[in-house]
Structures are given as structure tokens and as C-alpha cells.
Amino acid sequence: AFFKDPNVIPNLKLLSESSGEWITLGTEVKKIEAINVPCTQLSMSFFNRLYDEAIVRENGYIVKCLDCFCDPFLISDELRKVLLVEDSEKYEVFSQPDREEFLFCLFKHLCLGGALCQYEDVISPYLETTKLIYKDL
Numbered sequence: 039a040f041f042k043d044p045n046v047i048p049n050l051k052l053l054s055e056s057s058g059e060w061i062t063l064g065t066e067v068k069k070i071e072a073i074n075v076p077c078t079q080l081s082m083s084f085f086n087r088l089y090d091e092a093i094v095r096e097n098g099y100i101v102k103c104l105d106c107f108c109d110p111f112l113i114s115d116e117l118r119k120v121l122l123v124e125d126s127e128k129y130e131v132f133s134q135p136d137r138e139e140f141l142f143c144l145f146k147h148l149c150l151g152g153a154l155c156q157y158e159d160v161i162s163p164y165l166e167t168t169k170l171i172y173k174d175l
Contacts, residue, residue, distance in 0.1 A: 041067035079141040082169055088161065091131045093120055098160045111150060117161070121146050144168050 040046060050063040088094045093101055093116040101116040108122045119126045136142055145168045151157070158164060 041070065075140045075143065076135070076138055077140045079136075079139045082165060084136075084139075084141060085145065085161075085165060087131050088117070088120075091120075091128055093117055093128060093131070094161045098162050100159060100161055115157070117149060118157075121149060141168065141172060144171060 041050070047066065048062065050067070051060045052063055053059070054061045089096065095101060102114060103116055103119060105112060105114045106119075106123075107113065108118075111118060111122060113119050113122060116128065120128045120131055123129060132142060137146075145164060148167055148171075149164050
């Protein structure tokens with residue numbers, strides 16, 4: 039009913055793949071797909087393995103690596119590598135069920151950012167912001 043409301047239809051927008059700009063959908067929504075996102079991880083200790091596996095140093099600095107691309111991301115540290123590069127040696131630090139957790143998804147989105155993202159050299163801003171947003175929801 040929400041997506042068929044006459045006040046909603048003209049305001050629905052989507053991100054154009056070609057221009058990268060928000061455009062009005064301009065048509066009736068025909069299908070909605072939703073997936074269940076597990077929320078069983080409730081503690082930030084979930085991310086301690088980043089320290090245990092030397093992705094993050096004890097002082098909180100993220101370990102750097104040689105630059106590589108994982109379209110559209112430039113990967114210059116071990117954190118982004120573990121988040122994106124499936125054939126990296128530490129990708130399995132987080133299992134597939136771990137990666138489906140809402141807490142992980144939120145953290146990943148914050149770490150990767152968008153087109154204008156300025157990456158942090160230390161892990162704490164990512165962890166603190168993830169925790170604040172998670173608690174706020």
C-alpha cells in the first residue's frame with residue numbers, strides 16, 4: 039500500500055547507474071524484495087579478530103598494503119582487503135554468516151564509504167560510529 043500511495047509515487051527516487059545521480063522512478067513499483075538480516079551479534083567484541091589477525095595493530099592503526107583495485111574501490115590497507123577481496127589470505131577471518139550480520143554490514147558500509155570518502159588510518163572512528171548507529175537503531 040505504501041508504494042502505491044499517490045503521495046509516495048512521485049517522490050520515489052533511485053540512483054542512476056549511468057550518471058550516479060538520483061532520479062525519480064517515474065513508474066509504479068511492481069515488485070519489492072526484502073531479505074532477513076540477522077542481528078545476533080550484539081557486542082563490538084565481534085571485531086576483536088581484526089586485532090587478533092593483524093589487520094589492525096595493537097595501537098589501533100590499520101595495517102597498510104600495496105594498492106590494488108576492487109572496482110570501484112582503491113584498496114590500500116588490510117581492512118578493506120578483508121572486507122572486499124574474496125581471495126585475500128585473511129578474507130575468511132569473517133565467515134559468510136558473520137558477513138550477513140547487520141553489525142558487520144553497517145561496519146562495512148562505514149569503512150568503505152562512498153565516492154567522497156576520506157579513509158581513516160585508525161580503526162576507532164569506524165568502530166565508535168558503528169556502535170553509535172547500531173545502538174540508535
